[in-house]
Amino acid sequence: MKASYVIKRILLTILIFFIVVTLCFFIPRIGVTDPAERFYPARSAGMSDAEYEYVKEQIRIEYGLNGSTFQQYLNYMGDLFKGDLGNSYQTGKPAVIDEIAECLPWTLVLSVSNLLISLIIGILIGTMAAWKRGRWQDRALLNASTITTALPAFFIALILSFYLGFEWEIFPAYTDQNMVSGFDWSWGAISTVLYNAALPIFAMAIGGIVSYGQSTRNSVIAVSGDDFILTAKAKGLSNRKVIYGHTLRNAMLPIVTQFGMNVSGLIGGSVVIEQIFNWNGMGTLFLTANSNNDYPLMMGIMIFMSAFALVANLLTDFVYSLLDPRVTLGERR
């Protein structure tokens, strides 16, 4: 990995981030002449033109919508540089960044545990399917992957919440909102969170487990044809040692790619699931902002998600090149 490549890569990431921010700034202004229009109070009797203009100007300043569009853009960029994503239209005062900070951990609880569960169980299942290639374990995995790829996750979530939540009452079908407000780091609070999170995590993880399983299986089978596997078998290693010590280690690279792709979707990937289980995360925040036409909040969330994805992509690239020295990352040796 050359330093010049790293620098170029980082500069390009920053450029893309600025384009994303610009896009996010201008999208809500499509076809709107005065974005502050809907905040103007009704004109009271006996108010002169100049007075009414003054009231409007005050409102524009309050929402950061004063001056020309270009001026607003410069202000927005300047604020962003200081880490300020503006004020929410709906709640008025609190900065967008605070709302994001409040909801982010709850989304991460879901998505990180989903990712880890899918990864670990997926690799185990996939290895087993490759081991028992052609037998019922393998066929079951294939059929499961056929079904889960064609079924939307939100439908799986609905079915789970119907049976496990409503019919059999094993897990709560709706999140207990006290969980969020009364959270301290006690064991009781943590176990409540896990109990509430079980269904959403399970709903998301089914697809993930199967997909990691299938790609592990394919990758293991692809590697197990190689010469060094034959050597390992020839020198009398047990099946278990061949698979876990030799095959799986070399079959990991496609899994790392897939993992990196999933990491970049950690924040934005659970919008519908959060909605179904009434989970108080980024997705619910975004949908609430959408129904309130709260553009600064929506744009703030989008910018945050994009920034997260950009950083995740960058890191995955670098980690990948460290893991596999054969990958030259765009530089010809």
Added chain:
Amino acid sequence: MKTLKNIGLFCKRFLFGVGGFFKKLWKHKQGRVGLIIVAFLAVLAIFAPVIAPYDPYDVTQRAEKGLTPSWEHLLGTSITTGQDIFSMLIYGTRSSLSIGLITGIVIAVLGSLLGVAAGYLGGWVDTLIMRVVDVLLVIPTLPLVIVMTNVLGTSYAVIVLVFAAFGWTGLARVIRSQVMLIKNANYVKAAELSGASKWYIMWRHILPAVSNLLIMSTALTSAGIMVAEAGLSFLGLGNPTAISWGKMLADAQSGGAMLFGHWWSILAPGVGIFLSVYSFMRIGLAIEEILNPRMRKGSSMIKVFKHLNNTYLDEVFSSMDEQSKLKGEYAGNAAAPDTDTQRAEGASELVVAETVVEGAPAEVSPPARKSGKKKKDAGENR
């Protein structure tokens, strides 16, 4: 007159191509399953007013709310508005199939135009298109689509437009990497030498060479769009006047189908979504296997359609994107293919590139400068 003749020739070639294609697809076992289901759904969609026992749009036909299944109402009636669920299910085929297919076709047109332009013209056109792709790939798609429907409204036209506007990126990248292989083929060089214009070469030589790939990805994108549309209307952000499966699910959930134990009102639209997505996926994957006979049976499902479940559109496109990356690296690394065979998910993925471009001789590798650049692109977008 000449242009008319050209158009006529194109139509003839197109029809013959499509006919032969369906024949091949019919012979493929999995493809036949997909074709039969799609035909079944198409019949349902077209003859919905005849087949459906009630008209779900007709307010006077609405029965009592939340009836359980009976001979009068095969799947009961909806909890919130009292329509016959069986009729809604049949009418829902219309919105799902039409949005999926139309968006798939629009994406195919957009993606092939931009991909061919980027791959063949190169230079600043390529740089510009690829930077746009970079930006669109980073922004989370579902939130972006939600914002766009908020700003522009939720009519069918807007939904198709928005899905197409943000969905062409994956296809454009796949096509671009294919075109970069093809443009070094001898027959393209010959056409260039004989003085053919760039437009002529792109239309007559490049586009036909990627047409099979185009049909395959149209089937797969259509399936992806169907899931995305169901998700969007489940969130209540689809066309509010239409009847769609996603909206049926949302109605069932908000009306308390779970509480009253009306499992049929949840299961019915789910089965509809499953059938339509499954059939289109089957067709797409069957085409892939036809194009690429060496592909291991059954291994393609997850590769092409990596967790559609989790994040809908962006996953579909990023998985396509991953495919294109693999192919791109293959194109870039023609000299040392063993490196990327290791990092690709098995060599079988790369075979697509080989079989599609039968015309391209293996020894013609892209010029060093260009391939280096392409490898860099591939690295950047992981």
